[in-house]
Amino acid sequence: MDLYLKLHIFVFLNINTLNIVNKIEYEIKLNDVGRPCIDLVPDHENKPEDKFFIIELARYILQSTYSRMNSPPYDQNTINMMDISIRLLGQISDDMAKILWGSMKMYGDASFIMGQKFHVICDTIEERDKIDNRGILYGDKLYVRQEGLKVLVKDDKMKIYELRGGIDNENWEEII
Numbered sequence: 001m002d003l004y005l006k007l008h009i010f011v012f013l014n015i016n017t018l019n020i021v022n023k024i025e026y027e028i029k030l031n032d033v034g035r036p037c038i039d040l041v042p043d044h045e046n047k048p049e050d051k052f053f054i055i056e057l058a059r060y061i062l063q064s065t066y067s068r069m070n071s072p073p074y075d076q077n078t079i080n081m082m083d084i085s086i087r088l089l090g091q092i093s094d095d096m097a098k099i100l101w102g103s104m105k106m107y108g109d110a111s112f113i114m115g116q117k118f119h120v121i122c123d124t125i126e127e128r129d130k131i132d133n134r135g136i137l138y139g140d141k142l143y144v145r146q147e148g149l150k151v152l153v154k155d156d157k158m159k160i161y162e163l164r165g166g167i168d169n170e171n172w173e174e175i176i
Contacts, residue, residue: 024050048103052096059089104142111141117176118150118160119143128153128161129169150175 025041066082111119120138122128128151135144143149150162151172160176 024053048096048100052093052100055089055093055096059086059093062086062089101142104137104140105135105144108135108138108141108143112143112148116150118152120149121152121154123153124155125153128172133167147171 025044027039027041028036029039031037062082063086066079066086069079069082108119119141120131120136120143122131131145131149131151133145135142145163145167147163147165147167150160152158152160159174161172162175163171164173165171
């Protein structure tokens with residue numbers, strides 16, 4: 001009989017909307033020799049975002065451990081190998097981040113072209129005005145702050161605003 005603990009990691013919590021963009025479910029089981037190990041749930045979807053998260057988490061843990069390493073108890077070879085591992089994970093993570101950014105931007109661009117009623121939901125005008133010029137993650141899409149971006153503002157009687165004639169806050173025009 002398998003003994004296991006089912007856990008959830010919520011990944012990419014969008015701070016602007018508090019929407020969970022991605023969720024990883026896993027179980028902690030005992031392997032053949034009784035050692036606890038991580039196992040993905042049987043219906044797990046294989047997503048690049050999950051791998052990115054795990055690599056970032058591993059890099060963070062290694063960096064945290066590395067910053068506290070000193071000799072002894074660690075020999076110089078172990079310290080050097082840890083440094084190499086951190087740099088390697090950093091390079092892999094940087095490459096994955098570029099791929100994820102491109103994919104999320106493509107989803108946002110496709111949604112933008114489809115002429116949706118709105119692209120992003122904000123609770124307040126202040127939140128709408130804080131949309132970063134680098135972009136906003138909404139769901140699995142990345143929207144760049146550009147003319148034509150439409151935002152539904154909940155606290156303003158569910159009005160929709162669009163950026164017209166520029167990308168500054170004074171360029172928001174109520175359309176509905």
